[in-house]
Every structure is written in C-alpha cells, then in structure tokens.
Amino acid sequence: MDVDRSVPGLIVKIGRYPLHHGGVGAIRSLGRLGVPMYAITEDRWTPAARSRYLREPFVWPTSGRESPERLLDGLARAGRRIGRPSVLIPTDEEAAVLIAEHQDALAEWFLFPAVEPGLPRRLASKQGLHELCAEHGVASPAAAFPESYEEVERFAARARFPLVAKNREAFVRRAHPAVPGTTRIGGPGELLALARGWGARPDVILQEYLPREEAEDWIVHGCFGAGGQPKAAFTGVKVRSWPPHAGMTACAYVVGNPELAELSAQFVKRVGFVGIVDLDWRFDRRDGLYKLLDFNPRMGAQFRLFENDAGVDVVRAQHLDLTGRAVPTGEQRDGDRYVVEHIDPAARLAYRRGRGGYTTPHAPTRARVGGTELAWAASDDPLPAMVMLARVVGPGAKHLWGLWRRT
Structure with missing residues (x-):
C-alpha cells in the first residue's frame, strides 16, 4: 500500500467519552502502516493515549459546549505542535461539523475533505436527515417535529403507538437533553407526561416505531x-x-x-x-x-x-x-x-x-x-485493553448497570 508516511493523522474528538474504541482503531489502523498518529484525549490514561502507535496525546478535555472559536484555537495549537499538515479524523458529529464549517481557518494546518460547509450539520440532524430523505426519495421512518406542547397534544390524539422519541439535534451535547437517547413511548399518557418537561419548544423528533x-x-x-x-x-x-x-x-x-x-x-x-x-x-x-x-x-x-x-x-x-x-x-x-x-x-x-x-x-x-x-x-x-478494563471496573460498571435499568 503506497502510504505517505510523511503526513500524520490527528484523531479529533469533542466531549468526554474516554472509552472510545473507534479512536483506538484509527490509531492502530494508520499507525501499523507507519503513519505518525496524534490524538486529542481527556487525560493521559485513556485507552487511546496508551496505544503504542500514538506519538503524542494532546490532553484537552472538552464538553461540546465550547464556542467554535475556542475549539478552533485548540486545534490550531495541536497543528502547530505537530508542525506539518495532518489528516483530521473526527470521531463525533461535533468535530465533523466544526471542521466542515471552518475549513478556511483549519486549512493552514490540516487536510480534510472539501465538503459543502453546512451539509454535515444537516445530515447529523434528525430533522435535516428526514427532510433530505424525503427530497431524494429515500425511505425513512415516519416522523413528526412538534413546535409546542399543544402540537404534541394534537399529535398524541392521532398517533399510532408505540413510537420513539429522539433529540432533534442529537449531535449537540447538552447538560440536560430532552430525552436520554432513543426512548420508546407506549401510549398518549406517557407521551404527554414526558412532553411536560420539554419546555416551550420541544427539541425532539417523534418517530415511527419499527417493530x-x-x-x-x-x-x-x-x-x-x-x-x-x-x-x-x-x-x-x-x-x-x-x-x-x-x-x-x-x-x-x-x-x-x-x-x-x-x-x-x-x-x-x-x-x-x-x-x-x-x-x-x-x-x-x-x-x-x-x-x-x-x-x-x-x-x-x-x-x-x-x-x-x-x-x-x-x-x-x-x-x-x-x-x-x-x-x-x-x-x-x-x-x-x-x-x-x-x-x-x-x-x-x-x-x-x-x-x-x-x-x-x-x-x-x-x-x-x-x-x-x-x-x-x-x-x-x-495497553488500551488494560486501561479500558481499569476504567470500566467501578464507575464504568455502575454506568453500564444504569443503562441496563433504564432499558
């Protein structure tokens, strides 16, 4: 394989999810070919940070709620540290959207696909994707996007249950999402009870349940x-x-x-x-x-x-x-x-x-x-597997048990 080993790769993540096997996989995939690999990590003891194929972790904890300017400054610091053009490899929607929407600011240090700037945000949005599917004749589950509690009430009166609720803009990390994830709703009463906590403008998609x-x-x-x-x-x-x-x-x-x-x-x-x-x-x-x-x-x-x-x-x-x-x-x-x-x-x-x-x-x-x-x-x-095990035991195990109970 004719790989240009003079061009490094940088794993870009926004938000705190240290147990991300995809980032480790990308580091290994290119690192095994001799490509110098770098990664943004929460700390020096994430699985990615301990991979033998990683040249250097850039310890930079983010939440996803930072301003674009602050995130771009952090990426520029990483680019200057690497010192030569590098391929950006985003592992989440926030990073993909940031890169697409600020290509001019990042072009000095990085290589990335020349995508239409607003397209990744629209594709990552549940509503944007639903609209694009309808526009191009691709099937997707039937969906509604209520703009108020009154619209939820009218929808509940005619909807076929069960259905699922999802965050409309699922790629935006927030402290208090409308729903914790894909949530199955069994009937109108359950829907209305949940909707009372969604605020004046529900930021949710109500979608057909596929048995x-x-x-x-x-x-x-x-x-x-x-x-x-x-x-x-x-x-x-x-x-x-x-x-x-x-x-x-x-x-x-x-x-x-x-x-x-x-x-x-x-x-x-x-x-x-x-x-x-x-x-x-x-x-x-x-x-x-x-x-x-x-x-x-x-x-x-x-x-x-x-x-x-x-x-x-x-x-x-x-x-x-x-x-x-x-x-x-x-x-x-x-x-x-x-x-x-x-x-x-x-x-x-x-x-x-x-x-x-x-x-x-x-x-x-x-x-x-x-x-x-x-x-x-x-x-x-x-080492990544060993670090993963160390982090799963204790807080990680408690988190998995919580997911089990909610499911």
Whole structure:
C-alpha cells in the first residue's frame, strides 16, 4: 500500500467519552502502516493515549459546549505542535461539523475533505436527515417535529403507538437533553407526561416505531471522494447493540448487500457528501424497504469491522485519498465479525432475556476462522485493553448497570 508516511493523522474528538474504541482503531489502523498518529484525549490514561502507535496525546478535555472559536484555537495549537499538515479524523458529529464549517481557518494546518460547509450539520440532524430523505426519495421512518406542547397534544390524539422519541439535534451535547437517547413511548399518557418537561419548544423528533421482530439492522461504511466517487464501501448486519436495539454496535458481521450498497452510494452522491460515512439502516420486513435511521458524517466506532482484501478500511482510504495516493480496490471480507468486549456480554444477556422475536437471518451463525476483530484487545498493542478494563471496573460498571435499568 503506497502510504505517505510523511503526513500524520490527528484523531479529533469533542466531549468526554474516554472509552472510545473507534479512536483506538484509527490509531492502530494508520499507525501499523507507519503513519505518525496524534490524538486529542481527556487525560493521559485513556485507552487511546496508551496505544503504542500514538506519538503524542494532546490532553484537552472538552464538553461540546465550547464556542467554535475556542475549539478552533485548540486545534490550531495541536497543528502547530505537530508542525506539518495532518489528516483530521473526527470521531463525533461535533468535530465533523466544526471542521466542515471552518475549513478556511483549519486549512493552514490540516487536510480534510472539501465538503459543502453546512451539509454535515444537516445530515447529523434528525430533522435535516428526514427532510433530505424525503427530497431524494429515500425511505425513512415516519416522523413528526412538534413546535409546542399543544402540537404534541394534537399529535398524541392521532398517533399510532408505540413510537420513539429522539433529540432533534442529537449531535449537540447538552447538560440536560430532552430525552436520554432513543426512548420508546407506549401510549398518549406517557407521551404527554414526558412532553411536560420539554419546555416551550420541544427539541425532539417523534418517530415511527419499527417493530424489532419485523426488522433487521444494517450498517454501511464508506469513504467517498469528489463527485460521490466511492473509494471504499462496505455493508454488514448489526446483531447486538448497547443499549439493546438503540445504542452503539456491540456485535456485527460483514455481510454483502449490493442493493443496499448501491442505495447508500446514490444517496451520498445526490446530497453531495464527501468523506467518511457511517450509515444505520433498518430493513422493514412489512414493506420490504430499507429505512435510513442515521447518517453519521464521520467514521463509525465499529469501522474496523470492515476491511477489503487489499487491506483498506475507510480510515486508510481517507488518508490515501487526501494525500493523493491511489486507493487499492478489493472485495470485502464477508463473514468477518466485530465484538466490543466491554459491552457485548451485557448486550448478549439482554437479547436473550427480552428477544421478543428479533432475528437477524442474514448474519452468519459464526465468524469465519480468524475473522473476529476485537475492539480493544490486540497482541501488538495490549495497553488500551488494560486501561479500558481499569476504567470500566467501578464507575464504568455502575454506568453500564444504569443503562441496563433504564432499558
């Protein structure tokens, strides 16, 4: 692989989530090719900060509520410290939106895709994505966006329950979100009780509930160049998530799906996005449609599930493309599996206890031999897994138990 090792990579994150396996995966992916890697971290004892492939952590705790000017100043300091142009690799929507909307201010120090500045914010917004799906003829769950409590009341009188509530602008971190995450609502009384705490203008989306026994969760990861040209694209099935059915991937398999790959590529091209994408689709067996739930305009935490037989994942494809290198083509490795060790045991137990008819018929019964990628454990880079375990025991375990109870 013709990698430009003179161009470093910088993992950019905004907010406090130290146990992020996606950042560790990106550091390892490029670091194993000899690319110098740097990362923004909460402290020096996060898993990412202890990777052997990281040249230097920039300890910079953020909350996501800082002004853009303050965040840009912090990135500029990192750029000056590195001392040469570096590829930016955002791990959350806040970082992706910041980079897109301030390209001129960042261009002195960094390399990144030349995306339309307002597009990542719109794609990361639940309402913006719903509108773009309608505009381009892509199926998505039916949704309502109430502007007042009175509109919630009128909606409750005619809505079909159960339904789900989500934060309208889910990528904006806030001290008191309207809902803690994807929240299933069983009836009008429950909806109205929740809505009383949403303020004068509810910042929520009320969305059609897709019965899990009639659906299957698919994921698409890709890296797209100018004009929507796919540099690398992959499809897979999500088997378990945490919290169950509504959270991050805990276990997934690589499964070929040319129809979904083409549907995703066409949507990316029509909206004009450039860069790495992580898409969540739900296949609704009732009408045979793939419905787009989330468009993450950045790498997904589970991106290391996907690698083609030329050794290319979406992060490597992005680095190659931004440094003017050719991106080797190849077939995805169907049957590979990805497991996130600190959440999959709890997810597995939850799915067994409350399965309710949920199935993933396209998932293999087991991974191919040698085809399991663990999020944390790696024989050539053991410290991140050890740090993860140290941080999970105690406060982390209490947090996981709280998620379990709420779910």
